[in-house]
Each structure stands twice: as C-alpha cells, then as structure tokens.
Amino acid sequence: MKVAIVHEWLDSYAGSERVVEQLLHLWPDADLFTVVDFLPERERGFLGGRVPRTSFIQRLPFARKHFRKFLGLMPLAVEQFDLAGYDLVLSSNHAVAKGVITGPGQLHVSYVHSPMRYAWDLQHQYLKQAGLERGLLGAYTRWQLHRLRHWDRSSAVGVDSIVANSGYIAERIRKAWGRDAAVIHPPVDLDRFTFGEAREDFYLIAARMVPYKRVDLVAEAFRAMPEKRLVVCGDGPSLPQVRAAAQGAPNIAFLGHVSQAELVRLVRTARAFVYAAEEDFGIGMVEAQACGTPLIAYGRGGARDILRPETGVLFPEQTAQSLQEAVRRFQALSLAIRPEACRENALRFSVPAFRTRFRDHVEALLRERVPA
Template identity: 80%
Template sequence: MKVAIVHEWLESYAGSERVVEQMLLLWPQADLFVVCDVLPEGERGFLKGRPVRTSFIQKLPFARKHFRKYLSLMPIAVEQFDLSGYDLVLSSNHAVAKGVITGPGQLHVSYVHSPMRYAWDLQHQYLRQAGLERGPMSLYTRWLLHRMRLWDRSTASRVDSVVANSRYIAERIEKVWRCPSTVIHPPVDVERFTLGEAREDHYLIAARMVPYKRVELVVEAFRGMPDRRLVVCGDGPGAALVRAAAAGAPNIELRGRVAQAELVRLTRTARAFVYAAEEDFGIGMVEAQACGTPLIAFGRGGARDIVRPETGILFPEQSVGAITAAVQRFEAVAASIRPEACRENALRFSIAAFRERFHAHVEGLLAERAAA
C-alpha cells in the first residue's frame, strides 16, 4: 500500500509535528509532502533522514523566512501535489493540508489540529494584533480571509474521514465545516514526566507569553493573594505585560525561559499548575498531570477533555476574580486530589494510546472500503 502524509509546513518540532512523527512511525513507507520546509537541522531527528517533498512556495523569494506571507498561494500549492499513485493519504491540518486532491479510489483521513483559526472566529483578534483594523492592507486582508474561508469550507468535502484532536475542535469543525468528526487526542510524551512526591508551596504557570495565553491574568490574581506564591516560566512578546502585572509583588517569581529539567522539577513540586488559556488541546496541562500535579484551568477548549473532578478545578471565565475563586476552591479540596489519580489521568493521552486509536481508526476505514 502506498501512503502519503501531507503537512502544512515544517518550521519547528512542536505539537503538530509530533503527530506527523507518529504517522511516520505507523506507516514508515509513507512519503512526506509539505508546503514549505524550513526546519532547523537540530530539530529534524524525527524525520530520520527521510526526504521531504515541498511545493513551489519553497523556491519563491524570501520564502525561508517569510513563507506565511504566501498564504494566498497555499491552497493552489497543496492542490499541485500529485497524489494519484497513493492508496492512503493522511493530512495533518491546521491551515491548508486537507485541501489536497484525491480520487475516488483513495482514502483521505485528515487529522485536524484546528480549522484555520485566523480565517474564522479569531479573524478580528488576528486583525487587531497585526494592526490591520483599518486601511488598504486591512481591506485586502479581509478579502483574502473571506476567500480562504470559502476554500476552507469547500475542501472539507474532499476528506473521507475527519479526526479532531479534542471535543472543542470537533465542535469548531461542526460549526464551520458542517461535518462530523472522530475525536482522537494528540500524543503526549508522558514518560518524560515522572510522578512528584514532595510538594512545595508554589503554584506554577508555564506558557509562551502571547496574548491568548492570558498569563498576566494569573499574575494579577496572585498579586491579590500575597500569601500564595506563584512561579511563572516562559518568555515571548507579551513578557513586558506580565512583568508589569507582577511589579512589586514579592510573592510572584518570574523565571523566564527555563531548561526542561528545571521545568519538570518545578512542575513535580508545585501545589497546582494554573492555566488561563483557551487551548485547542493543551499538552502542557497533560504533562503537569503526568507529574501528579493538580490543574486549575479555564473551563473552555481542550481543558474540558483533560481535567477531571478528581484531578483539578475548572473556572468559568478568564478573569482575576474567577482565578482567585478557583484557587480558593482548589485549596478546600486539595487533600482529596491524589497525585496517582493525576498521573493515571495523563496516561489516557500517551503516545501509545494515540498510536493504538489512530491506527485502529485508519485500518477500520480501509477494511470497510475493501469490503464495500
């Protein structure tokens, strides 16, 4: 059986690339197609020397640094991949990968990390953050995103089976594409995180400091709880906002970007891991649970799939008051949350669990097709 795997672009070894890695391990004979490949040499280990087939965008001027500026060409680019000789096509989609063209004799399964966020419900947030709320470039960008929405919706019908990485993404798929999906959570390397035993007095938040992570909200909440210690790990364009929120608060420690070993130590010894972002899934929350650490998380997005009553607390809105109340609720029940229960919960999202579920899903579809 000939297998093709299609991914948007290779830029860093992050969450979506970890899904592609598992696809390559499940179907080692597969050929890999991407719009653009700018992955640094030090992060290419998961490819195991495999050749990567790129689109014409790879050769366009300045594409290695600014390939996202060619978004308007990406639908055309993925449609130029000749996949006619493949029996099985697997796409890893958060933008355009699902738009590849396949024939009636081929099975196309798309693992969807999210529909194109910036073209759908996050369009206005994207325009604000990019400074494109007014002017000629704003009009052009709005027109482009309108065209991308039409293409994105229409190409959903090209997929034989849509797989969503969480219930939240399944709901978004139903909303924007009007099609059903199967939820299979992404693989998390829980074995890298061991169960913590001795707990210290700190709460922990670890996240890239970008606006939607709402790290400053957590900091502001703990600023109002001077008897509780918060450790903040991470860096990014929103770091100045976080520093301003923490200014003068002796109970808040800003650690910046820390080494992986230190992050694991801080997670294993934390009273709880606090998270205020609305995530598609939330790998960091699963890693905290793998350490036996309870969660205090915003109750929308992937957190609904991760947090159980016996492993943490969900709060209803992204506000200082809601976070403060959640910390107080957590402390009232903390003694009943066992580290072993948190660890057991994390194992639901292991690499082995992903491989078993995704392989069984695809093989079941192939068997149905063969029997038809």
C-alpha cells in the same frame, strides 16, 4: 498499500510535527509531502532521513524567511500534489493540507489541529493585532481571508474522515465546515515528566508570555492573595504587562526562561499547576498531570478534555475573581486529589495511546471500504 502523508510546512519541530512523527512511525514506508521544507538540520531526526516532496512555493523568492506570506497561494500549491497512485492519504492540517485532491478509490483521513483561526472566528483579532483594520492593505487582507474561508469549507468536503485533536476543535470544525469529527487527542511525550509525590507550598504557571496565555490574569489574581505563593516561568513580549499586573507583589516570583530539568522539578513539586488560556488542547496541562500535579485551569478549550474532577478544578470565567474562587475550591478539595490519579489521567494522552487509537480508526475505515 501506498500511503502519502501531507503536512503544511516544515520549519520547526513543534506540536503538529510530533503528530507527523507518529504517523511516520505507524506507516514507515509513506511518502511525505509538504508545501515548504525549511526545517533546520538539527531538528530533522524525526524524519528518519526522508526528503519531503515540496511545492512550487519552496522555490519562490524570499520563501525561506517569508513563506507564510504566500498563504494565499497555498491552496493552489497543495492541489498540485499528484497523489493519484496512493491508496491512503493522511493529512496533518492547521491551514491547507486537507485540500489535496483525492479520487473515489482513495481514503483521505485528515488529522485537524484547528481550522484556520485567522480566517474564521479569530479574524477580527488577527486584523487588529496586525494593524490591518483599515486601509488598502487591510481591505486586501480581508478579501484574501474571505476567499480562504470559501476554499477551506469547500475543501473539507473531499475528506473522507476528519479527526480533531480535542472536543473543542471538533466543535470549531462543525461550526466552520459543517462536518462531524472523531476526537483523538495528540501524542504527549510523558517520559520526561516523571511522577512526584513531594509537594511544596507554591502554585506554578509556565507559559510563553503572549497575550492569549493570560498570565497577567494569574498574576493579578495572586497579587490579591498575598498568603499564596506563585512561581512564574517563561519569557516573551507580554512579560512587561504580566509584571505590571503583579505590581511587585512579594508572593510572586518571576524565574524567566528555565531549563527543561528545572521546569520538570518545579512541576513535580508545585502544589498545583495554573492555566488561564483557552487552548485548542494544552500539552502543558497533560505534562503537569503526568508529574502527579493537580490543575487549576480555565474551563474552556482543551482543558475540558484533559481535566477530570478528581485531578483538579476548572474556573468558568477568564477573570481574576473566578480564578481566586477556583484556588479556594482547590484548597478545600486538595486532600481528595491524589497525585496517582493525576498521573493515571495523563496516560490517556501518551504516545502509545495515540498510536493505538489512530491506527485503529484508520484500519476500521479501510475495512469498511473492502467489498463484501
């Protein structure tokens, strides 16, 4: 059986690339296709020496630094990949990869990290943040996103089986494309996040300082709870706003960027890990649970897939008041939340669990296609 794996673009080794890494492990003889490949040499280890086949966008002027600006050409680019000789096509999609053309004799399974957020429900937020709400460039961008939405929905028709990385993404797929999706959570490397039982009296948040992470909300909530200590790890453009929300509260410590070893130590000893963002999935929450650390998380997005009643507390509204109430509920329940239960919960999202579930899903689809 000939297998092709299609990925959007390679410029860093991040969450979606970890999925591709596992697909290459499951189908080591597969050929890899990607719109562009500008992955640094130091991050290419997971490719195992493979040289991906790229599209014409790879050769366009300024593509190395500005390939995302060619998003409008990417549907055309993926449609040019000749996959006629492959029995199984696996796409790793957060933008255009699922749009490859396959025939009736081929099985196409698409693992979807998310539909294009900026083209669907987050369009207005994207335009506002990019300063494109008005003017000719803004009008052109809206037209491009309009075209992308039509192509995005129509190209979903050609996929035989859609797999979402969380129940939240399955809901977004149903809304955007009108398709049902199986849910197989992404692989999380749990080996680095080891189990710990000794707890210290502090709460932890570790995140990139960008607006949607809502670290400012966490700082505001703990500023109003001076008897509870909060440790904040991370850096980014929203750090000044987060510090302003803390207003110099003595119970809030900012550590900035910390090493991986120090982060693991903090997660293993925190009383609870706090998460206020609405995430597609939320790998950081799984890593905290792997350390035996309870969660206090906003109850939308991937947190609903990850957290169980015996491993933490959800808060229903993205407000400081709702988070404060969740902290009080957590304190009342904390003795009933065992670190062992948190670790066991995290194992549902391990690399072996992903491999087993995804391989079984594909093999079941292949068996269905074999004539009786």
